[in-house]
């Protein structure tokens with residue numbers, strides 16, 4: 790079972806993020822693939838009426854992470870066209886360190902589909918990272934007039 794794990798370990802043979810976004814995963818910060826696109830500590834201002842972190846806050850960071858990922862793939866201007874398959878798997882709490890890992894699902898003519906995996910680390914000393922959210926985001930490259938443009942020639 791790879792759902793709960795200690796930071797920096799690779800428990801139970803879970804494979805690396807780059808090849809296993811569909812699986813639950815370990816966090817290892819030593820390889821390039823394991824560096825999150827966004828990492829942030831959740832504050833009281835981000836809470837909902839239940840005291841958990843508001844889903845919209847998580848989504849906004851999912852959006853930012855996907856946009857940043859797309860820009861690394863091809864440095865263009867992007868807008869978010871679709872957010873789909875968003876699943877909130879477990880609640881995020883105040884003080885959690887939340888990491889947003891990204892992976893390219895598909896590069897189309899004008900769009901890049903990005904998978905975003907969100908983990909939350911809780912505790913002091915030995916941290917546990919829990920997979921809390923997963924989503925796919927379609928980012929569309931646009932020109933200065935807001936019209937979709939081809940990505941192909943801009944891929945780094």
Ligand SMILES: CC(C)(COP(=O)(O)OP(=O)(O)OC[C@H]1O[C@@H](n2cnc3c(N)ncnc32)[C@H](O)[C@@H]1OP(=O)(O)O)[C@@H](O)C(=O)NCCC(=O)NCCS
Pocket residue numbers: 867868869870871896897898899900901927929931935936937
């Ligand atoms: C993004 C926008 C410019 C696209 O215009 P459009 O007329 O839909 O353009 P297209 O039909 O050519 O689609 C553009 C790309 O999106 C993809 N796309 C469109 N709808 C899609 C959907 N429902 N699911 C998956 N991909 C979709 C298309 O396949 C195409 O990608 P491809 O060229 O790689 O195949 C326009 O819809 C827009 O400005 N939307 C608002 C964006 C926005 O403000 N986002 C929120 C804040 S950033």
